[in-house]
Amino acid sequence: xxxxxxxxxxxxxxxxxxxxxxxxxxxxxxxxxxxxxxxxxxxxxxxxxxxxxxxxxxxxxxxxxxxxxxxxxx
Numbered sequence: 001x002x003x004x005x006x007x008x009x010x011x012x013x014x015x016x017x018x019x020x021x022x023x024x025x026x027x028x029x030x031x032x033x034x035x036x037x038x039x040x041x042x043x044x045x046x047x048x049x050x051x052x053x054x055x056x057x058x059x060x061x062x063x064x065x066x067x068x069x070x071x072x073x074x
Contacts, residue, residue: 014041 002015014024022043024030029044 002018004012004015006012018024024043030041031044033040033042
């Protein structure tokens with residue numbers, strides 16, 4: 001088991017051992033998924049990034065100032 005500490009800004013350093021095992025490099029994107037009481041992280045590949053980027057552009061109705069305020073603490 002590898003442990004890490006969350007900073008006061010909510011940031012987390014992925015330990016070197018895990019970065020190497022997952023081939024995570026500076027600039028790579030990752031995705032977090034909550035499964036029951038676990039938080040899972042995975043590297044996002046180029047296809048995933050392109051897909052999510054294209055879908056994101058269709059969700060403009062969720063980009064209001066009210067939504068930003070409502071979800072600011074997440």
